[in-house]
Amino acid sequence: xxxxxxxxxxxxxxxxxxxxxxxxxxxxxxxxxxxxxxxxxxxxxxxxxxxxxxxxxxxxxxxxxxxxxxxxxxxxxxxxxxxxxxxxxxxxxxxxxxxxxxxxxxxxxxxxxxxxxxxxxxxxxx
Numbered sequence: 001x002x003x004x005x006x007x008x009x010x011x012x013x014x015x016x017x018x019x020x021x022x023x024x025x026x027x028x029x030x031x032x033x034x035x036x037x038x039x040x041x042x043x044x045x046x047x048x049x050x051x052x053x054x055x056x057x058x059x060x061x062x063x064x065x066x067x068x069x070x071x072x073x074x075x076x077x078x079x080x081x082x083x084x085x086x087x088x089x090x091x092x093x094x095x096x097x098x099x100x101x102x103x104x105x106x107x108x109x110x111x112x113x114x115x116x117x118x119x120x121x122x123x124x125x126x
Contacts, residue, residue, distance in 0.1 A: 072110035
């Protein structure tokens, strides 16, 4: 390789597919994602997760905490996803990191959010 990096010589990486979720039930989808990640983690694999609705990070972090305790995180997004309540709900695409801090899922001294742009003013939500 041009730069001498050969990641597949030192890392074993595999795409293990998508989690089967229920598009009509957030609680059932959350439970399915947690179960899926519990299974991955039971094999001492370390998941690298990308994409999906922002809500998916909460069950992933819950499973990670059960295995490792509070974890470090690199979050790349334009939004902080750190709202307490959104549209009257506690678990939505805009609330996962608020819940994660509330549930002590993160080692907050080792969390970085990259790409966050200016949010709305509190009056925009009233």
